Amino acid sequence: MKLLKKSIITGTGIPVRGNDIDTDRIIPARFMKVVTFDGLGAYAFYDARFDEKGNPTDHPFNNPVYKNAEILIVNKNFGCGSSREHAPQSLARWGIKGIIGESFAEIFAGNCTAMGIPAVTTDEKSTAELMDLVTNNPDLALTINIEIPEIRIGDKTFPCTIPPSKQAALLNGTWDSTEILLKNKEQILKTAARLPYMGGFSS
């Protein structure tokens, strides 16, 4: 298999503040009229980045100091709403490799894992401090250590959490799930056979 194991993600950070940032905000639906995910990076947070006249706003994704950022820092319930994988795909194609937040909507977090993007949670105080540290010093490298798990920035460390299943998937390189699921083909067929509706309720 390819290099799928992920234990340490390092890069500079970019804070996007606010609770309940939904996937329509992350990628407006009109940019989803595509049959591939290629090129979606250009549309990440599009309507928050540009006003009605198309002028850039002060959104962090427009700020040149964050141009090469790879770790996104967010607040509560990030990625709520629509299940569109286009949302994390657009972030990834913009350059994001890991996300730190106070909490994540479930489908969004699952999509991140399926793409091999760690989404780790920290408490409110740590999140605020991390955001401030990055705002004051955008060149400071952040490290997400998935194994411990913890976040390091400069000489500071912050504890973080990641659901054990998602942690294991990233560490073992099993986040790309298709192959893993197909290994159990025999059990899949056995499960199908015991479901009464699969046989049309014939008995």
Add this chain to the structure above:
Amino acid sequence: MKENLLNKVWNLHKVAELDSGTDQLFIGLHLIHEVTSPQAFAMIRERNLPVLFPERTFATVDHIVPTDDQSRPFKDELAEKMMEALEKNTREYGIRFFDLTTEHQGIVHIVGPELGLTQPGMTIACGDSHTSTHGAFGAIAFGIGTSQIRDILASQTMSIQKPKVRKIEMTGKLPDHVYAKDIILKIIHDLGVNGGLGYAYEYGGDAAAKLSMEERMTICNMSIEGGARVGYFNPDQKTFDYLKGRKFAPEGAAFDNAVSFWKSIASDVDAEYEDTYHLDISHLKPMVTWGINPGQSCSIDETLPLLKSLPEEERETAVKAYSHMGFNEGDPILGKKIQTAFIGSCTNGRISDLRIAAAIVKGKTISSTVRGLVVPGSKSVARQAEAEGLDRIFTEAGFSWRKAGCSMCLAMNADKLRGNEISASSSNRNFIGRQGSPTGRTLLMSPAMVAAAALKGYVTEITL
């Protein structure tokens, strides 16, 4: 005993526990549409994988279809391209596609139930968060992303963590002019837009038993707006009666066998839950959202909350909401002007919704300042409405009567808000930009409330 429906259905469909600790779950019904599936087909094609159970996946087209002129090729080249991709993918992999040439096309969450594809005791997945709708039948149904669509196409299974179950115990009798939409808006208001993270909501109690299948679908549909990926009702006689005779429902002796199975997977009377939330629906009033997420709502007789009255963590979003909406704390919700009235969507685009709205506008005319759209959720809903003359009631009142699709719920088609218009909408999301204009504004409410607002041109009480 002591088992709830989610546990029973989950265990029945559990294929294995994966090394990561999640469960490999068999998916009994996989529904796909044009927006989130093309990349998944590209992925299996790239890996040279077949679709393992093509007969367990069904496709329809809803998000991008125009609701006026549906002739091909679509005027929108990108929409045409997506349509062609789905046609090619379903043809190549032998998947049944209810396209525009069939009589069954419509919004995926309306088509599944009306064809009897959606059945109790099934696991159902679709690349759309409103898949929770199908829980109304006692199925465990949830939205997934594109990588998971790939997994289901390839293996009919996916990796997923079992949720905890919260019982939403509903008692009392729904007052006049208060609907299922008001119940779910109230639940989201009370438990919050992230209150359901990690949970499935089981809707139960005396009041739940009295709700029709279509009302149950409205409630399950919006579970995800409260953060709960799954919402379900236990199947009962209403469920069985609804399914009997539908295209994909079992027939004859098989139907009787099915009913026995369906009864067996209902929650035991002494089933255990993580926690329980009680809601007496007797005193509910029509609900309207005033903000930028579905939890920011109030009942029609209330004023918009004062910032200081809100819990601290909700204030920032409220400030953002007031700024986007152009509203002030303390404003009454009654009287807020609207420019667009939208009746439709997977939340409220069924025949019962159209009947209720039609009864309110019958013989009346909508305000000259309002653009009104009624969009049936499926071709079948449209046919039924036309047979009952509802289309004429709407058009005579000044609404435009459209063809089936998602329309202005998410505006991936030509139906969009213009500029900073305010829309009274029977859909499910009031996120900024959701209805197609980045500065557009959405007030979510029941179809009856939308109809009433359309007549007056502002948010108002329902009068018949």
